[in-house]
Amino acid sequence: MGSNITRAYFTGQWKCEPCVSGHKTGLHGASSSRLVGHQASLLLFCAMLGYVLSAHGGSGTLLGFFIGFSNAMMYLVHFVLLYVPFGLFFATAAYVVQTRNLQPVVSYFGLYLFALVLSLALHSLLLLLLVAASATTRTFRGLLHNAATPLAVAFNAVSSSETVPATIAALEERLNLDTKIVRLLIPMAAVFNTDGTAIYITISALFFAQTKSDYVDLRTIFLTCALSMLFSMATPTGGGPSHLRLRLIHEVVGMPTENIEILFLTDWIGSRLATMVDVLTGLIGVHVVQHCCGLEGSPTTEEANRELAH
DSSP: OHHHHHHHHHHSOEEEEEEEETTEEEEEEEEOOOOOSSHHHHHHHHHHHHHHHHTOOTTOHHHHHHHHHHHHHHHHHHHHHTTHHHHHHHHHHHHHHHOSOOHHHHHHHHHHHHHHHHHHHHIIIIIHHHHHHHHOSSOHHHHHHHTHHHHHHHHHHOOSGGGHHHHHHIIIIISOOOHHHHHHHHHHHHHHOOHHHHHHHHHHHHHHHHHHOSOOOHHHHHHHHHHHHHHHHHSOSOSSOOHHHHHHHHHHHTOOOTTGGGGGGGHHHHHHHHHHHHHHHHHHHHHHHHHHHTOOSOOOHHHHHHHHHO
16 A cells, blocks of 8 residues: 555555456556656645744744654654564565575675675775865875875764764865864765765666566666655765655656565665765865865864854
8 A cells, every 4th residue: 555655645646446367356556657656746735834934923833843843753764773684584584485596686685785885996096086186186096095084984883974073184184174164064965975876876776677577778778866865964974764755766767666675784884885885075175165165274273263263
């Protein structure tokens, strides 16, 4: 039922048709698989409702209700997440038991990890290297050496937000970047800069789609990339692709979602590598902004605090 509701919203056309198989009859869904829903209307309504609630005078009872409801849902989510490892274990165990030949599964996962690591490596060591070389005077090797601490924190915490203090300290103390630019851009980059996570989600979604079908057309690839970028920015900075994000992408594009939980076997390493790429992109972005501003060096911490206080 949940997947039917999700697909009905995103496709715009979703109906039940009779299905006859042998001596059994039933219903199955049929959709147009087109992204022609009412997302813009829903987003506009949510924005207007949020504005009215925030600007509501008086007691603000309605706003308090929504805040309390949101907090209650977050507590419920944290409670459910405690049992997620057990659910993933049994789902994976059931998939392994039902699989007669495990050799194709192992080979698929090997190719999946290779594609994921290769994509993240090309993005970070080739594209980001070219950006850093064209916009900064420091070598890429020296930048990685001085940024070892925030990258290690990102690998351990699997969250860009938790690396903000370590990243600010590394940029100000070891790389001597401008304090105002660092303290303005790093918190923003931790929220909005999710290129590594977007690559992770895209590779995961396309890999799973190819295992379920023989051909993935250009339209599916384009929609998957676009939705991965949107979902990576719209969800908390927690590393890898959650079950909800992957399921939503597959429902929107019209790809199958059976046994999608099997991808979480590689989530431990994939989410950490994606978070490290997110943090590294933020570091290079600060270098690029300072180079474009023409600022050299940075003020001391005491001077910066006095300027920020004024």
